[in-house]
Amino acid sequence: MKRLTAAFAAALAFALGPPALADESIVIKFSHVVAPDAPKGKTALVFKELAEKYTNGRVKVEVYPNSSLYKDKEELEALQLGSVQLLAPSISKFSPLGAKEFDVFDLPFLSSDDAHARQMFTSPLMGEFNRKLESKGVSALAYWDNGATVYTCNRPLIWPEDFRGLKLRIQGGKVLDAQVRELGAIPQILPFSEVYQALQTGVVDGEDNVPSNVLTQKFYEVQKHLTVSYHGRVTYALITNKTFWNSLPGDVRAQLDRAVAESTEFFNATAAKDNADALDKIKASGKTELHYLTEAEKKAWITKLMPVHTEMQGRFGKDFIERVYKASGFTPPQS
Ligand code: LMR
Numbered sequence: 001m002k003r004l005t006a007a008f009a010a011a012l013a014f015a016l017g018p019p020a021l022a023d024e025s026i027v028i029k030f031s032h033v034v035a036p037d038a039p040k041g042k043t044a045l046v047f048k049e050l051a052e053k054y055t056n057g058r059v060k061v062e063v064y065p066n067s068s069l070y071k072d073k074e075e076l077e078a079l080q081l082g083s084v085q086l087l088a089p090s091i092s093k094f095s096p097l098g099a100k101e102f103d104v105f106d107l108p109f110l111s112s113d114d115a116h117a118r119q120m121f122t123s124p125l126m127g128e129f130n131r132k133l134e135s136k137g138v139s140a141l142a143y144w145d146n147g148a149t150v151y152t153c154n155r156p157l158i159w160p161e162d163f164r165g166l167k168l169r170i171q172g173g174k175v176l177d178a179q180v181r182e183l184g185a186i187p188q189i190l191p192f193s194e195v196y197q198a199l200q201t202g203v204v205d206g207e208d209n210v211p212s213n214v215l216t217q218k219f220y221e222v223q224k225h226l227t228v229s230y231h232g233r234v235t236y237a238l239i240t241n242k243t244f245w246n247s248l249p250g251d252v253r254a255q256l257d258r259a260v261a262e263s264t265e266f267f268n269a270t271a272a273k274d275n276a277d278a279l280d281k282i283k284a285s286g287k288t289e290l291h292y293l294t295e296a297e298k299k300a301w302i303t304k305l306m307p308v309h310t311e312m313q314g315r316f317g318k319d320f321i322e323r324v325y326k327a328s329g330f331t332p333p334q335s
Contacts, residue, residue: 025060030086031069033192035216039271041065046266050259067193088236092171099132106175108305111328112230117145125327141260142238144267146210147275148230152223153206160304169207178308210234211278220288227291
């Protein structure tokens with residue numbers, strides 16, 4: 001009898017498997033640098049909700065907004081080390097990963113409209129870029145295009161010559177650097193979390209960003225002028241650690257893929273509206289004067305910045321850039 005009880009107990013223990021495993025959730029740390037109410041901040045919370053729901057709690061998502069866990073550069077290193085499982089950084093910050101090819105998407109005026117940009121970031125072209133990331137131990141799960149950028153500064157930036165001698169914050173990469181130099185200004189890479197203070201103290205005179213970041217980070221409080229130039233874009237890559245993702249049980253990964261797809265839909269539906277609303281709110285604040293470029297002014301910017309495209313042929317190769325033009329629908333202006 002005793003033996004039967006012992007055998008039954010052993011069988012039961014095996015059936016249940018090690019007790020710890022059954023209850024242990026898979027934790028996904030999702031770190032990002034923007035405010036919780038910015039498009040990416042909202043979408044991270046939607047992803048959390050969907051991932052936990054679709055996996056019936058087998059996955060727990062911890063969201064760390066506003067650089068509360070890692071700043072820009074650190075978060076990429078932490079992802080490669082496996083200390084964080086999910087990020088959605090701007091692809092303008094991928095040079096330190098050794099994926100400088102992503103800088104090509106910063107070519108001035110490459111795609112000023114959301115539709116073309118979304119088409120490009122879901123096109124087969126991205127296969128090349130994803131393979132580059134895979135070679136660095138990083139898997140891209142989706143691209144979230146957050147729209148076109150505007151310039152802010154404490155003086156009006158209407159014509160290219162208005163930039164002369166300014167110190168301007170950039171996200172990173174050789175293309176944004178070349179763009180600012182072409183305008184006769186001085187580029188300075190700064191982590192996102194340090195931009196407000198740098199603008200407030202005059203370490204830099206201005207910066208470019210999407211309106212929703214200018215609003216949610218309160219840059220407009222310390223910048224008297226905003227030019228609606230739409231000269232660039234802020235696009236995120238939702239990325240994970242390749243080893244972590246491949247180690248997930250197949251059914252869990254399938255549920256997470258579903259959560260990624262639905263979060264991406266949410267992002268695409270939210271970003272355009274939030275950026276348009278942000279411009280209205282900044283204007284309504286009365287703290288910042290908005291300047292919409294006329295056709296003539298925009299033409300002057302494009303003419304001034306086209307040499308950056310030519311310069312970058314040396315860095316990326318003409319063929320590569322032409323493949324990107326094709327995917328983005330960009331046609332270089334006839335000189
Ligand atoms: C920036 O650094 O300005 C942006 O990339 C921040 C963000 O993630 O939107």
